[in-house]
Amino acid sequence: MPIKKINDGTTEFLLFVDTNFKKNEDAEGFVYKSVLMKITYNNGTFLFTGDTRGDPTGKKKKSEYRIVQDYGDMLRSDVLKASEHGSNNGNTDKLLDVVKPGIIGISAKPGGEHQDQTAIERFDERGIQWFTTNRDKTFIIRTDGIRGNEGEVGYNIELNVPDPD
Numbered sequence: 001m002p003i004k005k006i007n008d009g010t011t012e013f014l015l016f017v018d019t020n021f022k023k024n025e026d027a028e029g030f031v032y033k034s035v036l037m038k039i040t041y042n043n044g045t046f047l048f049t050g051d052t053r054g055d056p057t058g059k060k061k062k063s064e065y066r067i068v069q070d071y072g073d074m075l076r077s078d079v080l081k082a083s084e085h086g087s088n089n090g091n092t093d094k095l096l097d098v099v100k101p102g103i104i105g106i107s108a109k110p111g112g113e114h115q116d117q118t119a120i121e122r123f124d125e126r127g128i129q130w131f132t133t134n135r136d137k138t139f140i141i142r143t144d145g146i147r148g149n150e151g152e153v154g155y156n157i158e159l160n161v162p163d164p165d
Contacts (some may be wrong), residue, residue, distance in 0.1 A: 042145025
């Protein structure tokens with residue numbers, strides 16, 4: 001599947017996929033062959049990674065590595081939804097160095113094994129602001145996508161948002 005692009009003038013959707021998925025390098029099952037989705041609203045950018053996997057040691061060229069290799073700077077986004085619930089299996093240096101997010105959102109169950117401290121250290125080393133559902137409950141990240149006076153896009157982050165009835 002090639003890159004798919006949908007653009008209505010204000011909002012653009014791009015879909016990325018690992019075209020060279022390898023059963024013997026990646027975990028079995030389609031969940032790890034995730035489609036990545038980038039949403040651009042005006043100048044605001046969000047990248048959703050699903051359960052893509054990487055190899056933090058760099059020895060195996062798993063899906064996260066191949067997606068970075070294939071799409072590079074097209075992945076650049078202000079907000080990143082952490083892959084694989086913020087685990088060390090994803091969110092590699094290679095991905096973070098290409099995406100260059102300022103904000104990361106992590107979807108993780110309370111009391112589970114996610115998010116991984118090693119991945120969090122990667123975020124902290126880069127000065128990335130991160131939020132996780134097992135600490136911050138439901139959170140919402142909003143933007144109008146318009147650059148302010150200093151050229152930056154503003155994002156409004158709400159924490160502990162009550163779930164709808």
